Amino acid sequence: MNLTLQIWRQESAKVKGKIVEYPVQDISPDMSFLEMLDILNVRLITDGDTPVAFDHDCREGICGSCSLYINGEAHGPDRRVTTCQLHMRKFKDGDTIFIEPFRADAFPVIKDLIVDRSAFDRIQHAGGFISVNTSGNTQDGNSIPISKHDADQAMDAATCIGCGACVASCKNSSAMLFVGAKVSQYALLPQGQIEATDRVQNMVSQMDLEGFGNCTNTGACEVECPKGISLENIARMNRELIKASIKS
């Protein structure tokens, strides 16, 4: 396949960026999207140009590093995949593909397609944990049975990979799906109950501090989420928040 790429280039957060056109030839449909970019980069390096910078690591859809906004969709046109799992067979010969970084105030651009998502880490520092020390004396793993239904739901929420597609897809740049998933995981487990009140309040207030927007129930986040995290998690987070405000 021969394609035309329109790629966002930006040297650093301080410099203005722009879209630059790059044609690519002989792309195999079996290639992943990032392997296609690898080929472009090898050509750019050999020609003495600067390669396009993008985040990537595991290339199997689990680390959450890759992050591209492809033709107006986070992680591209395929569903339930990250960019590294997107294959070129989803495109046609002659297509023009626009590639941009995830855009949000809380995700400043570092270079080209790389953004700074450390705001997500800071939200987790505020309460994304259960306060239990490593002692070797915690009670037996089976001492509190957890219904399969709750454990499975907690697991579904916990599969979030923290890529930020929800923020990039949201017209308000809201991080509620991300925060909702973490709050839900702990809210559904008995171990998470002790600190439930503080957790939801601290995480939500940190989320606001970071400059993420609010949720207006559009649902774009759920559609674009590579792990299929459900909107129910946002509802659960809101319930937890209301419960917490009554309690405290």
Place this chain on the structure above:
Amino acid sequence: MKDKKITYSLNYRKPKSEYKLSDELTICLRYYHKCDKTNKTKIIKKSTGIKCKLQDWDTDWHKSSSRNPIKDSDSNYKKKNRLILNKIKEFDFKDLAKKSSTNKSKKKLESHVPDGPLADKWTNHKNNINLVNPANKRQIDVIVIGTGLAGGSAAATLAELGYNVKAFCFQDSPRRAHSIAAQGGINAAKNYQGDGDSTYRLFYDTVKGGDYRSREANVHRLAEVSTNIIDQCVAQGVPFARDYGGLLDNRSFGGVLVSRTFYAKGQTGQQLLLGAYSAMNRQIGRGKIKMYNRHEMLDVVVVDGKARGIIARNLVTGEIERHSAHAVVLGSGGYGNVFYLSTNAMGSNVTAAWKAHKRGAYFANPCYTQIHPTCIPVSGDHQSKLTLMSESLRNDGRIWVPKNLDDAKAIQKRQLKPTDLTEDKRDYFLERRYPAFGNLVPRDVASRAAKERCDAGFGVNKTGEAVFLDFAAAIIRYGKEKAHVKGLNEDDQTLIQILGKEVVKSKYGNLFQMYEKIVDENPYETPMMIYPAVHYTMGGVWVDYNLQTTIPGLYAIGEANFSEHGANRLGASALMQGLADGYFVLPYTIGNYLSKDIRTGPISTESVEFEEAEAKVKSEIEHFINNKGTKPVDYFHKRLGKIMWNKCGMARNEKELREAIEEISILRDEFYKDVRVPGSANEFNEELAKAGRVADFLELGELFAKDALVREESAGGHFREEHQTAEGEAQRRKEFQFVSAWEYKGAPKDAELHKEELVYENIEVKERSYK
């Protein structure tokens, strides 16, 4: 016996509890020799050859005035006690001590395995090592490199204990370390299934699975703490899979006959890592961990023989930074990417471990590499990495190739579909060769068997390098079971298919989806195609029982060390080891070392050692930036990978290993002359980071081949064609029952071999059979 430096003991060869009172044991003498120079006490053991029954042994001999160890219940007690005293006079212990220290003029590897019966070693060791009081811990800094299961759990636990931790990762967040990609599960000897599991069995399976090339005491400790890991993770909110009664569920993994693997769908590594990450977050929030994201360690700084800090590069700004600490912990993972194509993440690298090696840490068993049997086959030259299909699939999937060569050829050309072949035309080669373990043989065995079939021409994809992993039988089995439970018609084939696929989806849904996205085939309808790929490295930085490297104050944990897996790791044991090291072992053992540092005070970064290390790092970076060659880094990395895969891969021989050594060293020269790194040093520059990593792989690769050449036997993942049985199984050799620990001497070819002999006192070294 007046000399109180000499004591008696019985020579136990297995746990004390396993002896009967009527068993006879040999009496040993122990002499505590204090070396004048180092002021360290050494124990010199000597057998007396005199035996005594356990019931006649006086454990309180040292309290009595006569100090006779044999009680009067022994009919010969007077004579024996006298003989023992004579033995003391016979041995000139001072002379023996002198001899043993002159033998050590060549630095000897001390594994520091504590004395005593196997099952008590760890408990006793913990009771005897020094602690640091909480107020002093606040004065001590520890650097942790890497934030995977090992690094992340170590950083969190050390911070909980009160140390000041600085944690480094090259990713943009600690949560992205490659432990996240581990799929299948984590082992623990909980015996929740009541299927006969125990600490000893997990220990035994691991030593046997590692082909008797791991250190007994370490493996037993790992098995002991395995159960704590599960409890700890549950308490942290890790959503492990549960059954309908609300209790934890288990599955089986290769090389064992029990179900001891705990899992969270096909994302166990992710959930465990997020657990460790949450523990880190709590400490980052409290300010006890200072997190350095997008930072890469480029050298370790050794001051007065002790690891006292690192040189790191900020990958965003390009700035070179000095960081000091009282101890440095490497949790930087394995070196599978030396093969270019592997299941490791793109950024996984050996740089931290290799730089430590160049500063004096021995590198152990580099040739022990795990080739995982179930990965998605290579699709073309553009391939940047390989994707693993979890070993858990072998619980239900059956591996086969066509029985007839003609059918295989037709399938390769796509003239025939796998579903066209009836049962009698299929060769379930693992079930055929290994009836006892079937599809659940260990990884090294399964990989070699697949390679053997493909080499013989029975491969099933266009390149002939793939075998089938088939779920048809499992779908029918589960479908029938479900129909029975629901009271539906068990003979309705369409219904059975629907129900069966539902069950398979609930078990392996995400893996099937991953496969479909990559290969564009539906694995519910047609068997998966799989082929072995590089997955894990058992070799790594040499460590003693305390996980300390040969550089005092430098520790290595998780996949970065050479560790407990011997020559082959069992499935679901990597997660276990990473968390065991980080949560439960290192935090204790490092305290013993740090207890001597409570008066040291902050370490300055203004010393000559820091200066020298920083200058070295900067000069290498400048070389790459100013080189202006013609070829990108990946060009060299791919070539290195080809050499490694073809000549140091699943089967190795002397001729090809010698060629590999030669070719890698030529490639390395070429790399330094002709590599092109665009951009500058003071910016985000991925090519520059990659160049540094590949430079280290180019050195490690040569040592890898050298190690494989020296090890003239087959063991686990290391298969030398010259050493195989008539049936093509790996042939171990008694004279190679040691750990190869390599000392850096300037170039990989000059590396010097040190041997740590492996002693098996609690396990019988047998032929490793899974038939």
